[in-house]
Structures are given as structure tokens and as C-alpha cells.
Amino acid sequence: MTQDARVQEFVTAFDGLRAEGEKVIVGPREIITHVLVGMFAGGHVLLEGAPGLGKTLLVKTLSECLELSFARIQFTPDLMPADIIGTNIIVEDAEGRKHFQFQPGPIFAHVLLADEINRATPKTQSALLEGMQEASVTVGGASRPLPAPFFVLATQNPIEMEGTYPLPEAQLDRFLLKLRVRYPAIEELNAIIDRTTHAHPVSVERVVSGAKVLAFRELIREVPVASHVRDFASGVVMATHPQWGDAPEITRRFVRYGASPRGAQALILGAKVRALSEGRYNVSIDDLKALAAPALRHRVILNFEGEAEGIDVDNLVSQIVESVEATATRAKEPFLR
Amino acid sequence: MAHPETLDRLVRSVATQVRRRRAEHHALRGAFWAALPAVIVMALKGPIGPYAMVIGLALVPLGALVGAVWGLARGTSQADAARLADRAFALEDRVATALEWADRPDRTPLVDALVADAVVRVGALSPRTIVRRILPREARFLPVPVLAVIVLALAPAVPMPSTYLPDFTPGGEEEEKEARTGAGPLEQRSPREARERLRPPSFEERDFAARSGAASASTGGDLSAVFKDTSLSSQRPDFNSLLKKGDERLKLLEQVDRLPDLASDFTTSQYKMVFKKTKALASGMRPNDISPSKLKELLEEMERLGRKGGNWTGEVGEGMEALEGGHNDRALEAMQKALDKMRAQEDAQRSGKGLRGGRDNERGGGGRDRGEGGYPDDMDFGDGEGLLPGKGKSASPKGEASRRLQASPYDVGVEGESRRGRKDGFDTNMTGRGGQMSSRLQYLGVIGQYRKMMEDAITRESVPRDYHSQIKDYFQALDER
Numbered sequence: 001m002t003q004d005a006r007v008q009e010f011v012t013a014f015d016g017l018r019a020e021g022e023k024v025i026v027g028p029r030e031i032i033t034h035v036l037v038g039m040f041a042g043g044h045v046l047l048e049g050a051p052g053l054g055k056t057l058l059v060k061t062l063s064e065c066l067e068l069s070f071a072r073i074q075f076t077p078d079l080m081p082a083d084i085i086g087t088n089i090i091v092e093d094a095e096g097r098k099h100f101q102f103q104p105g106p107i108f109a110h111v112l113l114a115d116e117i118n119r120a121t122p123k124t125q126s127a128l129l130e131g132m133q134e135a136s137v138t139v140g141g142a143s144r145p146l147p148a149p150f151f152v153l154a155t156q157n158p159i160e161m162e163g164t165y166p167l168p169e170a171q172l173d174r175f176l177l178k179l180r181v182r183y184p185a186i187e188e189l190n191a192i193i194d195r196t197t198h199a200h201p202v203s204v205e206r207v208v209s210g211a212k213v214l215a216f217r218e219l220i221r222e223v224p225v226a227s228h229v230r231d232f233a234s235g236v237v238m239a240t241h242p243q244w245g246d247a248p249e250i251t252r253r254f255v256r257y258g259a260s261p262r263g264a265q266a267l268i269l270g271a272k273v274r275a276l277s278e279g280r281y282n283v284s285i286d287d288l289k290a291l292a293a294p295a296l297r298h299r300v301i302l303n304f305e306g307e308a309e310g311i312d313v314d315n316l317v318s319q320i321v322e323s324v325e326a327t328a329t330r331a332k333e334p335f336l337r
Numbered sequence: 338m339a340h341p342e343t344l345d346r347l348v349r350s351v352a353t354q355v356r357r358r359r360a361e362h363h364a365l366r367g368a369f370w371a372a373l374p375a376v377i378v379m380a381l382k383g384p385i386g387p388y389a390m391v392i393g394l395a396l397v398p399l400g401a402l403v404g405a406v407w408g409l410a411r412g413t414s415q416a417d418a419a420r421l422a423d424r425a426f427a428l429e430d431r432v433a434t435a436l437e438w439a440d441r442p443d444r445t446p447l448v449d450a451l452v453a454d455a456v457v458r459v460g461a462l463s464p465r466t467i468v469r470r471i472l473p474r475e476a477r478f479l480p481v482p483v484l485a486v487i488v489l490a491l492a493p494a495v496p497m498p499s500t501y502l503p504d505f506t507p508g509g510e511e512e513e514k515e516a517r518t519g520a521g522p523l524e525q526r527s528p529r530e531a532r533e534r535l536r537p538p539s540f541e542e543r544d545f546a547a548r549s550g551a552a553s554a555s556t557g558g559d560l561s562a563v564f565k566d567t568s569l570s571s572q573r574p575d576f577n578s579l580l581k582k583g584d585e586r587l588k589l590l591e592q593v594d595r596l597p598d599l600a601s602d603f604t605t606s607q608y609k610m611v612f613k614k615t616k617a618l619a620s621g622m623r624p625n626d627i628s629p630s631k632l633k634e635l636l637e638e639m640e641r642l643g644r645k646g647g648n649w650t651g652e653v654g655e656g657m658e659a660l661e662g663g664h665n666d667r668a669l670e671a672m673q674k675a676l677d678k679m680r681a682q683e684d685a686q687r688s689g690k691g692l693r694g695g696r697d698n699e700r701g702g703g704g705r706d707r708g709e710g711g712y713p714d715d716m717d718f719g720d721g722e723g724l725l726p727g728k729g730k731s732a733s734p735k736g737e738a739s740r741r742l743q744a745s746p747y748d749v750g751v752e753g754e755s756r757r758g759r760k761d762g763f764d765t766n767m768t769g770r771g772g773q774m775s776s777r778l779q780y781l782g783v784i785g786q787y788r789k790m791m792e793d794a795i796t797r798e799s800v801p802r803d804y805h806s807q808i809k810d811y812f813q814a815l816d817e818r
Contacts, residue, residue: 003446003450007447222445222447223445224437224438224447226433226437226438227437229434281448282429282431282434282435282451283434284429284431285430286429304796304799308802308805
């Protein structure tokens with residue numbers, strides 16, 4: 001198969017998944033696109049939004065479009081780690097001998113929906129850490145690999161904060177992207193009403209198999225990145241650090257901690273998926289700009305002044321990107337050098 | 338994989354455009370900087386001679402030529418040119434990426450597809466100029482020296498100052514003519530002749546006859562006539578009158594109690610000293626140009642003065658806050674308000690005692706030990722006294738506040754009735770007997786400190802953001818009482 005055909009196949013699969021998602025989900029197209037970007041980049045996605053905006057429905061629909069196993073965990077304060085990863089139970093065989101047998105938990109699925117993840121205790125949340133990072137879990141001293149591809153889609157509600165346990169920074173960092181699901185516009189709300197109150201529910205088709213998803217992940221890593229584009233990504237991530245010498249003023253004033261190297265990885269990987277989904281064979285600066293907010297918004301921690309002033313992290317990241325772009329344009333302008 | 342010719346051609350074209358623009362840019366700069374010495378040369382065309390015209394007119398194009406050569410000689414990297422092409426033709430970094438990855442050993446199969454895609458897209462482009470012209474700053478001012486060169490070239494030579502010494506002697510025209518025509522420069526004359534010319538004229542040659550006021554005719558050469566002043570010599574000193582007036586003045590001097598206390602009123606005036614410093618600091622400067630450290634020193638000095646009983650510490654506190662926030666203009670404004678209050682207090686004090694004459698301890702009872710005739714408004718608290726609630730001395734006719742509170746916890750008020758208008762403090766809130774009591778709280782003197790303490794506490798204690806405005810509003814309401 002030629003490279004053009006491989007890329008075209010990916011574009012078809014990507015567009016097909018997005019179209020199936022849009023059959024069910026009404027709302028901004030970029031949410032579905034970014035969820036798919038996170039999945040094909042091999043990362044996990046955190047969806048944040050008010051109740052009833054279709055976060056769970058989006059994930060369920062996506063899993064139906066993929067020929068992959070799906071599991072859902074509703075996080076509650078009394079949920080225990082064993083409820084997620086599984087446990088050894090005593091079973092008796094036909095001869096009456098008893099032995100321990102591992103009973104896998106819901107984490108052993110291709111697509112895992114961690115619904116309202118911030119309602120579980122940190123101990124239970126951390127049970128997801130190893131699975132998300134290493135794609136394996138350890139139970140009773142034995143490490144067990146998770147099925148591939150393994151993809152966690154977590155949701156959290158930002159307004160009901162009583163009785164919740166905000167995700168620690170280490171766990172937030174393990175999500176490739178954090179997406180904010182906004183409230184629909186009135187036209188979108190009308191469409192939601194029409195679709196969900198109709199006698200015949202919408203059905204979706206399976207578009208991509210698990211093996212294809214893995215093949216696409218390899219293809220995505222082949223997308224070349226020019227050095228100046230890579231430098232731009234590094235510059236944006238470094239500019240989120242107030243201690244960095246060339247950090248913009250807004251960072252120095254409002255940011256306590258900047259993005260980790262995972263932020264740069266997320267930027268480049270996400271940009272590769274975006275480029276390929278548009279049928280392009282290379283990453284451009286525009287891809288990075290489009291992915292900057294979802295990849296960095298949960299990795300930038302505001303200081304007290306930033307919190308007190310009510311600084312919006314998305315605006316902050318946007319200004320940082322503009323600042324880095326202006327600096328890069330000035331420095332790289334061959335005419336002025 | 339070799340670079341496709343199409344991509345190379347595009348990059349070369351862009352690099353050429355860049356060099357051309359650079360040449361224009363540096364040619365303009367070179368012309369400007371060469372025009373400056375050309376103006377000087379043209380201004381000196383008289384002394385320099387006929388070559389000045391040639392040099393002056395040749396300098397400008399020569400500078401432009403050197404600049405253009407400099408611009409053309411500077412190279413442009415392939416990556417930069419490719420990036421410019423990507424940006425100008427909306428190629429989304431295809432050309433730069435393709436050129437960078439085409440020769441890399443670790444290139445992936447997708448790179449071949451990328452190069453092919455880039456070639457197709459570049460081939461479909463129509464060539465155009467993409468590098469915009471950037472005029473240097475000097476280009477705006479270039480017409481000025483160029484015009485000056487042209488004007489100076491057309492105008493006659495500028496006259497240069499002569500090396501001859503001017504002749505100040507009232508000699509005849511013949512000598513002058515001789516000096517201009519026959520004689521050379523001073524160095525070429527004979528030493529004797531030069532000595533003769535530079536010899537100072539004698540006093541005997543002066544004519545004092547026209548001097549006004551000279552009653553008697555003076556003889557020629559009489560130097561003493563200069564000092565003859567008949568208008569003065571006709572008068573004789575009246576020592577009796579002087580002694581008579583002097584006696585009265587001496588008697589006045591003996592009555593030291595009636596002399597105004599100039600030192601107290603003017604020399605040691607706090608307002609005047611601070612006002613002078615403020616004026617020296619801010620005169621002729623914009624607020625942003627004033628040194629924040631100097632401003633802070635001045636505000637601290639005013640705050641120190643304010644602690645001794647002034648009511649301007651609130652304004653000083655505001656000034657400090659503004660200064661910390663980097664708002665020099667607001668700090669100056671607050672300082673001006675504080676100065677106004679200082680002046681008002683000075684005026685109030687002077688109107689009561691300064692012009693009455695006599696010593697300070699005899700004006701109204703004197704200082705802290707003043708008795709019945711004292712002025713309550715002049716009360717001067719010592720350091721740490723009267724600035725905070727519960728401190729300071731009470732002269733209440735009802736007894737000390739502590740005892741009264743022990744006896745009746747509700748008896749915390751002072752006698753009198755509220756005066757209309759804005760209050761400077763609790764003490765001026767009263768008329769009648771209450772207004773005469775010396776134990777009081779300088780309200781506006783401490784509210785600034787309390788507000789600053791509140792700001793610090795908000796920051797230190799991590800007060801929730803929603804409560805910030807509520808707390809600030811409360812203190813604002815206190816300040817507006």
C-alpha cells in the first residue's frame with residue numbers, strides 16, 4: 001500500500017468516526033475531533049463540563065463506532081481500587097481444591113469511561129495511574145498487561161465541588177488532552193431535543209477495528225516535524241514556566257508551575273494526528289496553535305494572584321502562544337538579521 | 338533523495354528577493370549616513386576649495402552603493418527562505434519540512450509523500466514578490482541631509498571667520514587699509530610693529546569732559562576727577578538723626594518677647610521643608626520619570642511626620658500603595674493631598690499662635706504642659722500616643738475612660754454634639770465641651786494604616802476571593818465617614 005493510500009485510509013476512518021459521532025452528539029465539532037486526536041495519538045482524554053452536556057454519550061458512541069470492548073466505571077467516594085483493577089478471589093475447582101483466581105476489573109477493556117472521576121478518593125484515582133501510563137496493572141505482585149489499544153476517557157463536573165477530590169497534578173498530567181464541553185447554543189439545543197425525543201433512536205455503525213487503530217498510531221508517528229516547528233512547541237512549553245528567562249510577563253505574573261515535558265509530547269503528537277487527519281504529511285505551526293489549549297490547560301498551574309484575578313487558563317495559553325510566535329517571527333526574520 | 342528542482346527554484350527565488358530587499362534597505366541607510374559628512378564637506382567648500390563639490394556630491398551615492406553591496410553580500414539560509422515561502426504562499430510548512438527531511442537518513446516513508454505533495458503544490462504557484470520592503474528608520478530623514486547638500490552646493494561658500502585680529506584702536510582708515518592690504522597676518526609683522534599695535538592706550542588720553550554731574554571742569558589727564566562726585570560731597574551725614582532713630586530700634590530689640598518666632602514659623606515648618614523637597618523632586622518631570630525610591634523616601638518622611646499628630650497618614654498610605662503598584666502618578670496625587678493637609682494644619686496652627694508674637698511657651702500655655710488657655714487643636718501626640726484606640730492621655734471632665742468603662746460599659750461616649758460636614762476624626766466630631774477634650778483618636782490618621790494591615794492580611798491569610806471586595810468596601814466606607 002502506498003503512503004498516499006495509507007494516509008487516505010486514515011483520513012477516511014477519522015472522518016467516518018467523526019461523522020458517526022455527529023449523528024448522536026450535537027455540539028462543537030472540535031470536541032469530537034479532539035477526542036479522536038487523543039485516541040489516535042495513544043493518549044487519554046479528560047472531558048470537563050456541566051452535567052447533561054453529553055460527555056458520557058460521546059464516549060459511549062465512540063466506543064460503539066470502534067470494534068473495541070467498552071467498560072464504564074461510575075466513580076463514587078466509596079469506590080475502592082480493587083473495584084477498578086480487579087482482585088484475587090478464592091475459587092474451588094471440580095476436585096474440591098481451592099485456589100486464588102484473578103478476577104479482572106473493568107479496567108481490562110479497550111475503551112474505559114471513568115465517569116465523574118473526581119468523585120472517587122485519591123487512592124482509587126491513583127489505581128488508574130499505572131494503567132494509564134504503563135498500559136498494565138499490578139495485582140498481587142503480578143503485572144498484567146491491559147488490552148491494546150487502551151484508551152481512558154474520563155469526565156468530571158467542575159461545578160459540584162462538594163464531596164469531590166480534585167485530581168492531583170501527577171494524574172492530570174497523564175491525560176494527553178483536557179477538553180472543555182461548553183453549553184450548546186439554542187440551535188444545537190433544538191437539534192438535541194429533536195434527536196433525543198424521536199421515536200426511532202439513532203444508530204451508529206462500526207467504522208474502525210482495534211487493529212486499525214494500532215496501525216494508525218504507528219503511521220502517525222511517521223509524520224515529519226520541521227525543526228522550527230519543533231522549536232515552536234518547545235518554546236510554548238518553556239514559556240509556561242515563570243522561571244524561564246524568556247517567559248512572557250503574563251506567565252511571570254500569574255503562573256506558579258508550567259507544563260511538563262509531557263505537554264510538549266502531547267502538543268507534537270496531537271499536531272501530527274491533526275495534520276494527518278487533514279491529509280497533510282507534515283506538522284505545521286497552525287496545528288500546534290490549535291492543540292495548545294487542550295494540551296496545556298491542565299498542565300499550567302496558576303499562582304495565588306492568578307486565582308484571585310480569575311485568570312482563564314485558555315486565555316493565558318493563547319497569549320503565551322502569541323508571545324512565542326511574535327518572538328520567533330522577530331528572531332527568524334531573515335530580512336532583519 | 339536529492340532536493341527536487343522545483344522546491345530549490347522556489348527557495349532560490351525567495352532568497353534573491355530577500356537579498357534585493359536587503360540591498361535596498363542598506364543602501365538607504367548608507368545614503369543617509371554618507372549624506373551627513375557630505376553636508377559638512379559642502380559647508381566647508383570655501384576652505385576646501387573646488388574639490389568639495391565633487392566630494393560632497395559623490396559621498397551620497399557612494400554610501401548608497403556601499404550599503405547595497407553590504408546587503409547583497411549577506412547570505413540567506415535555505416531554511417529561512419523556505420519558511421518565508423511557506424508563510425507567503427500558505428503552504429503550511431510543507432516546503433521547509435520537505436527540504437529539511439529530504440536528506441535525513443532517518444526519514445520515514447511519509448517524507449517521500451510529503452516531498453511529492455510539496456512539489457505539486459509549488460508547481461501550481463504563480464511567481465510573485467513575497468518579501469515586503471522594509472524601509473529603515475533613516476529613510477524618513479534622508480531627504481533632510483540630501484536637500485542640505487543640494488542647497489549648499491548651489492549656494493555661495495559660507496564665509497569663514499577671519500584669522501586677523503580686529504583693530505579696536507581709533508586709528509585712521511589708512512592704517513586699517515594698510516593692515517588689510519599690505520600687512521600679512523600678525524605672525525608675519527615685525528615684532529616691533531606688533532608691539533606697537535598691541536600696546537594698551539595710556540590713561541592720559543582719556544577724555545572725562547563729557548562725564549555727567551561734573552560741576553567743575555577737569556583738566557586733561559587728571560585721574561582723580563573720576564572719583565569726584567559733587568552731589569554726594571555736598572551732603573553731610575546727620576548723625577543726630579541716626580542716633581535718634583537708632584535709640585528707638587534698640588529699644589525695640591530689647592523687647593524680645595514681642596519679636597515674632599521666625600524660626601518656629603518658617604524655618605522649621607514641616608510643610609515648607611517637605612514641600613521644597615517635593616518640588617525639587619517633581620519639578621519639570623513627568624510622573625513616570627520620577628525615581629520611585631526618592632518618592633518613597635519622601636512619603637516615608639511624610640508618614641513619620643504624620644505619626645506625630647498629622648491627619649495625612651491615610652493619603653501617605655494610599656501613596657505607598659500606588660507606588661508599590663507602580664503608579665507614580667497616583668502616588669504623586671496622594672502626596673499632593675497629604676501636602677494640602679499639612680499646609681492646612683500649618684495654617685491652622687499659625688493662625689492661632691504664629692502671628693501673635695512672644696515665645697512659644699507663653700503663647701497659649703505652651704506645648705504639652707498647656708493649661709486652661711491651651712488650644713486643643715494644637716495637641717501634639719508623642720510617638721505611639723494617641724494613634725491607637727486606648728492610648729493617649731485623657732483630660733475628660735468625666736474622668737479616665739478606663740474607670741468609666743469599669744463603672745459602666747456603656748459610658749464610652751464624650752459629651753457634645755456632632756458637627757456637620759466631613760469629619761477629620763472623632764476629635765473634630767464634637768462641639769462644645771466634647772470638642773475641648775484632649776483624649777481622642779486621630780481617625781483619619783490611623784485608617785490608612787488599618788487599611789494597609791487589611792491588605793496584608795488578605796494576602797497573607799489567603800482570604801477567599803469573593804470576600805476581597807466585601808472587606809475592601811467596608812474599609813472604604815470607614816474612610817468616607
